[in-house]
Amino acid sequence: MKLVHATFAGACSLMLCGCFTLHETEPVRVQLSKAPAGADVKIALSGFAATLTEYIPIYGYQTYYVEGGPVWGRHGRRGWYPGHYETATTETLIPKVSKTEMFLQRASNMLEDNGFLLRTSPADYNVDVTFEGPFISDDERSVEWAWMLCSVLSAEYSVQTWTAKLRIYDNKTGRVVFTQDYAQRYQNVVWSPLFFIGLSGYTRNTFNYMQCWCLTALTDRAMADATAFLTAGKSK
Numbered sequence: 001m002k003l004v005h006a007t008f009a010g011a012c013s014l015m016l017c018g019c020f021t022l023h024e025t026e027p028v029r030v031q032l033s034k035a036p037a038g039a040d041v042k043i044a045l046s047g048f049a050a051t052l053t054e055y056i057p058i059y060g061y062q063t064y065y066v067e068g069g070p071v072w073g074r075h076g077r078r079g080w081y082p083g084h085y086e087t088a089t090t091e092t093l094i095p096k097v098s099k100t101e102m103f104l105q106r107a108s109n110m111l112e113d114n115g116f117l118l119r120t121s122p123a124d125y126n127v128d129v130t131f132e133g134p135f136i137s138d139d140e141r142s143v144e145w146a147w148m149l150c151s152v153l154s155a156e157y158s159v160q161t162w163t164a165k166l167r168i169y170d171n172k173t174g175r176v177v178f179t180q181d182y183a184q185r186y187q188n189v190v191w192s193p194l195f196f197i198g199l200s201g202y203t204r205n206t207f208n209y210m211q212c213w214c215l216t217a218l219t220d221r222a223m224a225d226a227t228a229f230l231t232a233g234k235s236k
Helices: 002-016 104-115 139-148 195-199 207-235
Strands: 020-024 043-047 048-067 069-073 076-081 082-102 125-135 153-168 174-189
Touching: 020 104, 048 076, 048 139, 076 195, 104 125, 125 207, 139 153, 153 207
Parallel strands: 043 125
Antiparallel strands: 020 174, 048 082, 069 076, 125 153, 153 174
């Protein structure tokens, strides 16, 4: 009996845990270069444009009519309950798309923290980064469906790939002096004993989370290469 109780308690505890991450892309780690000592490297930033979608819930009420019908007992029909109206709460999700400068601000902070000047003019260089995405292949879509179907809606596979292009311009000549292309992929696999209900509470498979993860990694990688190039150029 104790074993049965322990098993039941363990099963309940497992269900209360919600979701388990089976696999997730490792965080991107980069090394930034510091501006040469005694050298004023003046930088202007452009690009880093991104939009985020937020779903705003709108609550309301809906009244509907419930048809009447017979009331049955052990010995046949015992009466009739009348039709009536009932009111239920409704929820509608309205998408709101807004621009964000969080990645531009992140790049600015990284450069300033490493000794580059962004609040003086004229700038010596202009660092521009352009994002594109998300890109999801047909094979990746097939894998997403396979995880859902084979796990009977208890596991979910999510993936996004974003790209970025870094360009550094010499403002004196207007020439592109450095360019680099990047691709960043994020994926995760999550499982829940609560099946689809448990998966709905997981946030790391949402569009916004995966987008922010990829664009943050792309920003960091681009700034690592940009600081390395700018430091080497001023050190000569």
